[in-house]
Amino acid sequence: MSAPVAISVENLTKTYGSVTALDGISFEVPHGEILGLLGPNGSGKTTTVTLLSTLQRPTAGSARIAGHDVVAEAGRVRELISLTGQYASMDDSLTAAENLSVFGRLTGLRGAALASRIDDLVDQFDLADVRSRRVGALSGGMRRRVDIASALITRPEVLFLDEPTTGLDPRSRAAVWDTVAGLRAEGITVLLTTQYLEEADRLADNIVMLNGGKVVASGTPGTLKQQAGAAVCELSLVQRSDVEPALAALTDLDVIEHDDASTATHPRIVVRAADGMSAVRDVIARLDTAHIDVVDIGLRQPSLDEVFLQMTGVDAG
Template identity: 50%
Template sequence: MTTTYAVLSEGLEKRFGKVHALRGLDLAVPEGSVCGLLGPNGAGKTTVVRILTTLTRPTGGRALVAGHDVTRDPALVRRAIGVTGQYASVDGDLTGRENLRLFARLAGLRGPAGRSRADELLERFGLAEAADRVAATWSGGMRRRLDLAAGLITRPRVLFLDEPTTGLDPAAREDIWTAVRALAEEGTTVLLTTQYLEEADRLADDVVVVDRGRAVATGTPDGLKARIGAYAEVTVAGTAALDGAAVVLDRLTGGRPVLDRQRLTVGVTVPAQGLTLPRIIRELDRAGVPVTDASLRPPTLDEVFLRLTRTPVAGTPLAGTPLAPTAPAEKEHAP
């Protein structure tokens, strides 16, 4: 079966004077999927979105959105897409209903058709009760949902979400995630840029990691995690045993163990193949290291991101240091 791509770029380049923002970026997003575009600040994510949404022209390569060339057919691209930027673009002096009716008119939906579409979206995003209050009185999460609704006025084939949950609390983020999942289930293609690794893990069918203007890795979230390996952590009976545990784990993995003297733990990234928790425990026992607990878990997407970009992520170690766990995991306990 032939795959049809809603977004396709080949060798995409963009220069801003001496700054080389994109360096031959390739991207392929199948129709009806959610693609998470990840990367550190300055990696080129927003530049990609601006090119794909016809807001800026590439200086090299080509890009197709909904089958239309972004350079040769920008008007056709705009008719096929919806865009939600990093910050809510709604007018705080207008009510929610007035905002959506304004967007409808700008999109060519006038009269009853525009009013009906605005009311439909207010209901869909749980905003109907607040629809006739000025948007300036709404919470940040409500304004972001209104902004997302505005991007859907024309029922776009492709929706671009550029860091849509920046600054939102967990409950508001969950509301946006629910809306995005529903759109994908209905067949809308979504390209999502985000700094929240959990967001990509929860929403994306495929992830593209961008660093220094290039795609450095592509795959499903689980597939990318599998490439990194796993993370082993052992808890020892006292501080005197920490160094011995580190020596054993270093020998077994070739990594650089991370010692936490307060928690009495030693952790290390484990190669993708071959090393099991029972073997780790046996080797520690042979070395006379008293272990009270041990676990072996998959890496988080944060750790994958760090390993691929060598860039610090909130809650993870600095680049160049061993990866440490960023969240509790289900444990396989030592006997």
């Protein structure tokens, strides 16, 4: 039995005068899953979030949150969702607990119920050490954790995270990833927009790629990688002088890339490996017969970066 649909989008369109920000996109997100919404700047990611969170009205098409129309039942939808933008919406002069309290009061929580919910969130997000510290004195990663905790003060069914790790250092980003992954275990549906393909690969159950306001690809991370082509065997040679002999040894294989021996310290050769490890074993045997030494050799699946480039024509890096 399939999971109930938390987010349903059908032919959603948004225009601003002569500019089309979204051009009839459609997708669904089952309850309790994380959807990664990817695309280059201007592809329509943030516009999608603003429409789904009732901050704007679509020009055409429809969208539903837990079965409720985002236009006709906007009030009900707002009761079911929460939104965290690209930058933490905290009051730097208040402590972490005081910020949580402000958001709780804005949503109608008071007294013992509010105090209990703050205690729960402090425990869930490991904020005990910073509970009484001013948010302005916290690291970027910790600020973001407080921000996400604030967005969960009412236990929303659907959480929109619009590029939640923008500007964070790798350690802080990893901490936020752990936080977001934990939301899945809580049964919260998450729509995540991100510029970091590693982030989507690690967190998302499914991915929708946008370009020019249209859906250009969708599916699980694994499915999208397969669409980018077969796996490849990558090898790095010990000697620059071995490039030509190595290419000769691999002459009837599909060599799709190789470094210039005059510039690379350890020249790299990439061979298409449709047969997976069988292809790697074949390459090793050929190089061994030719007495060519390698620094490293292995099988690599296509990355989301390659899918992104193939589908959008834009280099994610």
